[in-house]
Amino acid sequence: MAHIPVNHPARPLYRVLSGLIGLYILVFGVYGVFQTWGDGLFSRENNTALGLRTNLAFSLVSVIFGAFLLIGASRRGNLGHYMDLTAGVVFLVTSILMMAVLQTSANFLNFSMSTVIVSMLFGLVLLATGLYDKVGTDEHAADERRRREHPVAEGHR
Template identity: 35%
Template sequence: MRLHDELPVDHRLGQVYRYGAGLGGLFLIAFGILGLVGDSPGFIDTTGKQVLGMSSNGALSVLSLVAGGILILGAIIGGNIASDINMIMGVLFVLAGFVGLMVLDSSANRLAFHIGNVVFSFAFGFVILAFGMYGRVSSHLPQDNPYWKRRREHEREREAERPNGPPVLVKVLRPGPPNPTGH
């Protein structure tokens, strides 16, 4: 499925993309600000300090501010842009969860990830990803959904291009095994 601008600008699904991006962005900005204020552990310190139940250092705080700003920018723009941004950011957070899981308790843990950060990255990533995909990706879209209409439009065009028109189902009768009852 191609993800382009099939939805009208004022479609109600745009609110899901916007609110999802906005709330997620606000949380990340709060996390980033709280990680930078007070007793900061250092920019790439591997131990970090506790912020909202997770560990943070200066680098993770700055990355959180940038990610939050991108999500809020998507919420301001709205529409399919917000959906696309949510999907991209969701995938990045899930990947960050995997990377954080790989570097736990090692010297390569430059963002001071602990298990709480890993769980948050997975959960936040999947939630933001779901916000971005809402109404765009499904096998059972309602018929009034613009994506359903768009998909069916391509199918009708392909059928119209066939020289013999739409396919016709033909039942072929084949001789079967002899009937033991004789009927």
């Protein structure tokens, strides 16, 4: 069974990464809402915000997700851990699904290949931040370290 690190020393760095991604997504969403306000919700026009194609629906979802990630990054407990894991999976799944329908009328979020790539990168970074952002008691962290440094575990490295 794999063990997720508890109280990882680089946890503040991972929180900052998550917060920066959240801030970018929030700014992208707000700017996208202003860019696409007169268009239809699922418009397929060539509107861009911060270099990525968007429409009003995708911009509104980005505002919500950006705020969600900023809230998660600002929390000290495991809420941010679970929020980052969830957001990472959502970004990865969404990017794969939107890549599958990129050149069809089912591309309702108006993705381009660059949007797919950025979403995949954000998903991978958020998944990594979620894996290393777990908080626990000092006893739990010490027990986790003992398990990792156990002589039986040494032979499996």
